[in-house]
Amino acid sequence: MKNSSFIVMLMACTLFCVQPSKAQKITENAVAGSFPLFANGKAATLVYDTADAAVVGIAAKAFGEDVRLISGITPGIVHKVQAGVIPVIIGTLGQSGLIDMLAKRGAIPVAAVKGKWETFCLTVVKKPFADVDMALVIFGSDPRGTAYGVFELSRKAGVSPWVWWADVKPRQRSALYVSTGAHVTGPPSVQYRGIFINDEDWGLQPWAARHMDTDIKDIGPNTYQKVFELMLRLKANYLWPAMHPCTKAFWYYPGNPEMAGKYRIVLGGSHCEPLLRNNVFEWDHNFEHEYGQQPGKWQYDINQEQIDRYWRDRVAASKNNDAVYTVGMRGIHDGGMPGPASPEKKKALLETVIANQREILSKGLDKTAADIPQIFCPYKEVLELYKLGMKLPEDITLAWADDNYGYIRQLSDPEEQKRSGGSGIYYHLSYWGAPEDYLWLSTISPSLISYELTKAYLLQARKLWVFNVGDIKPAEAELQFAMDLAWDVEAWRPEKAQLYMEQWAAATFGEEYGKQIGHIKKEYYRLAATGKPEHLNRITFTNAEAAQRLADYQQLVKATRQTGQAIPQYLQDAYFELVAYPVEAACNMNEKILYARQSLALAAAGNPRALTIADSAKAAFANIEKLTVQYNKMIAGGKWDGIMDWHPRKRPVFQMPETATPEMLRDSVHISAGDTLTAPVVIPAADYISKHDKEAPLRVIEGLGPGKAGLAQWPMQLTSYSDTEAAPYVDYKAPVHTGENKITVKCLSDFPLYTGMKLRYAIAVNGQAPVIKNIASLAETKSWASNILKGYAAGETTFNSDKEGMVSIRIYLLDPGVVINSIELN
Structure with a gap:
């Protein structure tokens, strides 16, 4: 009997236990067993269960429009599989009767998807039902996973995520076929992957008021509908909404959170917007309308009762929306928290604020605080309070910020990496502020984005990545790279990142x-x-x-x-x-x-x-x-x-x-217009003669920092060297003049990995004793501002030579995170 049972099970698995295979190909020519998405003037029928989440139907309808753009054929959309049709069956495990029926029969690889975060499968199934010859099935572990699967098929078919937002129209095709097999994608590398619409005063807000939400003349549900579809096409799931004084609060218009719910977008608030409140509008301008009284001071130690009520009401309103709640407190807008003058007392007050916010969350959502997603963003002055030893419940995610120019200020140290809430990153692709804005054009390279965020991922910043994208346009390419990286951090590691734009351009404009x-x-x-x-x-x-x-x-x-x-x-x-x-x-x-x-x-x-x-x-x-x-x-x-x-x-x-x-x-007085200094000799860091890197590999990373490439310890080893004996190093040859020669080592303008670490290199010329240089600057300082504007940090040494000729220069990389771009001699 045992042998017979085994044989029956083996036969069942042979018939029904589908195993994931390599990704399907989409071609214009039919191959054996391939699924016709559209051909001969007909398109496959799209099928989804109306009992499934709203986002599944939204994605299905968007996909139908994508098919029309490619083929000129509008596919039918139905809710039951009909005899004789060739269907694309779309649904979520546990929420779609059609998908659950296929799962029960073993026709789809359930085990590879079930219970995973935002995971999906695309699979061609033969005879899914008795009267249906074949079907393409797209199913997800959760509704967002299903939507991502649908839009992944759109991408494979040649529809850019920017089909609406940047008018990237797809190439017309007469037929498209999906090859056989089952391919599972997910879960993503980073759990929450989001955007922050910010500084919208000169672009998105006036444009939306004029073209999208003309009834309210503001950024409203019509605009957000397009934003949310873009996010799903980019596999993003998390939003910090527009929040400048020119824009009314996201929650002011009931249609905004309703739309977010339909698209399954997780809502949040920026570093200065605790518990989903937009203070710049809701406290400063709308409080009296909402509560029938003037607001008191935005200062927790003297106005706790009013502030707590304000927070409680928003938490109650958000109960039906997925959200990650920002905790803590800053000023009304982007400024320090009012309160005691003493940093120690201010730190203590902030601890009280967070403890009370967690109680508000717990009561308002009927959950224990530890089960509610929360972030604490130690941004600008808040970082200094955190460094004073602030007590922060370990289930709260630490959202580390960059310096607003693409260089992450600080990451989790070994103890912080043990926190159950993990950590995340708030990263700028656009910025308004000192030492100077960059709101107009987007210029942060994929190599820098990848280097900083892969480094962060290595130090366990895997819970949440949110990107300040300004008006979204013109940061399209950079945003897509960031989201592709957040979805699969291995796909675009720093050593590969320089290749991304070629691939992006081929997908956007054509291989040629x-x-x-x-x-x-x-x-x-x-x-x-x-x-x-x-x-x-x-x-x-x-x-x-x-x-x-x-x-x-x-x-x-x-x-x-x-x-x-x-x-x-x-x-x-x-x-x-x-x-x-x-x-x-x-x-x-x-x-x-x-x-x-x-x-x-x-x-x-x-x-x-x-x-x-x-x-x-x-x-x-x-x-x-x-x-x-x-x-x-x-x-x-x-x-x-x-x-x-x-x-x-x-x-x-x-x-x-x-x-x-x-x-x-x-x-004019005929002053010479020429340079007063002799042009320096510039040696790119990649042009080394030899290297010694057995303990910590050194790699040239194209596109990282000024010049064409940066030399870095990569893959990064988290070891600092107290002396030069064991440290990795590179050797160069360089010409010097008789007398004093200034040697400048230009480096990426970065920060030590975490508190207690440094950012040091050592330089030895012609075998002399190595001289150690720490190139780290504190954010917001004069030296940091200078570095940010010119694009590099530099260390300088001098070498006195008694004759003109070539010398050897050895540079040791003593700390992880040091990136050398060039050596210049004057």
Whole structure:
């Protein structure tokens, strides 16, 4: 009997126990056993159970529209499998009767999906039902997983996540077939993967008021519906909503949280918005309307009762929404928490605030506090309070922040890594603040994003990653990279990240354009690494550096235009939005600033070319506005009118700088316009002669930091060396002059991994004793501000030589996190 039972089980598994296989291919030609998504003028019918979550139906309908865009055929959508049809069956385990029926029969690989976070499977099933020959089944472990599976099929079919948000229209096909097999995707590397819509005053808010939510003239449900669909297409799940004074609070419009519920978006609030409250509107402007009385001071030690009530009401309102609650307290907006003057007393008050917030959450949601997702973001001054030894319940996720410019200030130390709540990251792709904004163009490279976030992942920051994306546009490519990385951190590790834009361009514009556009984007990031367009008025370049920079940008514009001429007409709008506008606008900003400076120098030297160069600066300035008018008024038939502002906050860098005039030429005293210093000898860090890295491998990472690459300890070992004997090192050869030579080692402007660590290298010239340099700067300091603007931190040493010739330079990397970009000798 035992043998017979075993044989029956084996036969059952042979028939029904489907095992996951490699990813399906989608082709335009049928192969044996493949599933016809559409062919011969007919599309497969989409089937989902109405008892399933609303987001499943939303995804199915969006997929039907995607099929129409590709094929011109609108697929039918039904809720029961009908005899004789070829169906795409979409549903969630445990929530879809159709999926559960297939699971019960063993027709789908349930074990590979069940109980996992946001995991999905795409599988072709033969004879799923007696009167159906075959079906393509998309099922998820939870409703978001199902939606991700549907949109993954869209991506595979050639529909970009930016099909609406950047007008990336798909290529027309006459037929598409899905190959056989079952492929499981998930769970994601990071549990909560989100965006923060921020500083929306000059783009998203005026655009939404004009085009999307015209009844309320604000960012409302119609806008958020498009945001939420984009998030699902990017496999994102978490939102910090727009919250500037120009925008009413997310919860002010009931349709906003209702829409989030339908799309299964997890709601949150930024570092200064505890328990989902938007203080800048709800406390400062709407409190009297909501409560019939004026608000007292936003100060917990003297106004606890009113503040607690304010928090309790929002927690109660949020009970039916998925949420991750920010705990703690800052000022009304982006400022320090009011209260005691003493840091110790302020820390104690913050501990009280959090204890009371957890009680509010527990009572309001009928759960124990430890079962409610919460984050604490030690942002800016809050980090200093946390460092004083603040007591924080261990189930709260520590959301570490970058310095607003892409470099993470601090990560969890070995003890913090043991916290049950884990840690996460708040990371900027856009920023308003000191030392200077970058709200206009998005220029943080995939290599830097990957290096910082993979490092964070290594130190257990795996619970939550949220990205400040400003108005979403124009950070499309960078946001997609960030979300792809958050979904699968192994896919785009730092050593691979430089290849991402080529792959992205091929998927967005076609395989034939991948290499060209990938190169354009790499150069765009490389040039911005030593001076963002918004920072140029605060950076000094030598004449040689400025000339090379202008030549490189102009060559980049030439390549962008040449490639643009070949792009198909139906993708021209997308190309302008995603490639041409940022490249040409960045070039024009460099021309405006650098030509203006050059014109003044030439005028001072009495050179009549000054006026011609001044005209070039003015033409560049005019072209920025012209390009922006094109973006707002002409692209996609005016769809984006109001989304792009070429001078957000009207910062000085956006104004036309002073240029040479005929009067200056007449009054010149013929001062030399040349550089006063000899150009340095520059040795890229990648050009080492030899290396010693048995204990800690050293790797060249392309696109990381200024120049073309950075040299880093990678894979990162978490070992610091107290001396140089065991440390990894690289050797260089360099020319020196007789007398004193200054040696500058330019490095990534980063921070030590966590409290107690440093960021040191050591340098030895011609066998002399190594000199140790710590290149770390504290955020918000003068040296940090200088580093951020010019794009690097540097250590300097001197070497006295009694003759001209070549010397050996050995550089030891003593701490993890040090990235060397170049060695310069003056």
